[in-house]
Amino acid sequence: MARRTGRRPGNPDTREAILAAARTAFAERGFDAASIRAIATAAGVDPALVHHYFGTKEELFRSTMNVPIDPAELLPRVLAGGPDGVGQRLVRTFLGVWDSPAGGAAVALLRSAVNNEWTARMMREFLVTQVLRRVLDHLDIDPAELPLRGSLVATQMLGLAMTRYVVRLEPVASADPETLAAAIGPTVQRYLTGDLSA
């Protein structure tokens, strides 16, 4: 995980103003269309200050959502080794994060997204731009199929999170990660690279 040693915590009011402007921009315009420049203008600060406090646009986005992990650092492990077995590696990595102390924040985010349209929109943007897009970009997939494949993966991963951490249905709630990776990995693999017609 990147330690932002080079960055100063900065003025708390300024930080909060930037975060508030960023949340609005990401939720209303989406991650791609929201610009650091526009966020800085809305917060009444110089764009350089946004970068100084929060780093890249990706890092700012994760800060607005209190996401303590960086998909850009985890996903290379999932993608190394090519398309074969990527489903199982994705499930294993996902469980590694959600089972760890960082998982508490993820569960909190999931709970919030369910009852708050605004958080749901942020979660959607996060899933698509920070996770699914990175995975799908590394696989040799027909671009026309990317959205459906990506959102099918989301159905399985969101459902795994809901069942294991929120509804806590046994035995999924306390199964060891390897059992789940073996059972669920092939589902994710098929959604990513397999035949989707019945």
Place this chain on the structure above:
Amino acid sequence: MARRTGRRPGNPDTREAILAAARTAFAERGFDAASIRAIATAAGVDPALVHHYFGTKEELFRSTMNVPIDPAELLPRVLAGGPDGVGQRLVRTFLGVWDSPAGGAAVALLRSAVNNEWTARMMREFLVTQVLRRVLDHLDIDPAELPLRGSLVATQMLGLAMTRYVVRLEPVASADPETLAAAIGPTVQRYLTGDLSA
């Protein structure tokens, strides 16, 4: 759907007392262990009155959760035709319910379960005793594998509901049911009857 034509609405206070006692019993003891007799005692009424107002224990359970559909009436359609294709029929039937006006209550229940441990417990009981058990009982499955298979099906179905109705991630959010049944049916089929090792 069963119209309870033979049942009187009854005294609202008595109905509420029975429902409150039933909710506590189902959440604390689970569906199987909760008895109509104990619920009646807790509500201070005769067990016959519970049946008179709410019908069977299954119907009382659905009333406590405001579940407007009866899995016992829908599932025979899913199960008719045997194990082949049961996954696809389950997804199709599930979407038929959730896409219908009755789906609003289901989404409300899902939202509530996420932020309320008590509702989550009720939802767990409902999934296991009213849906998964009925499906699994009709398939020729090793009883030792039932819990894992059932909760794996739950991961996919809960995730489909979350993605389509709550987070509303496209294209799953507005895909036609047949596309989703073709894509997701084989997953459910494998969780029910297939090989779960990688």
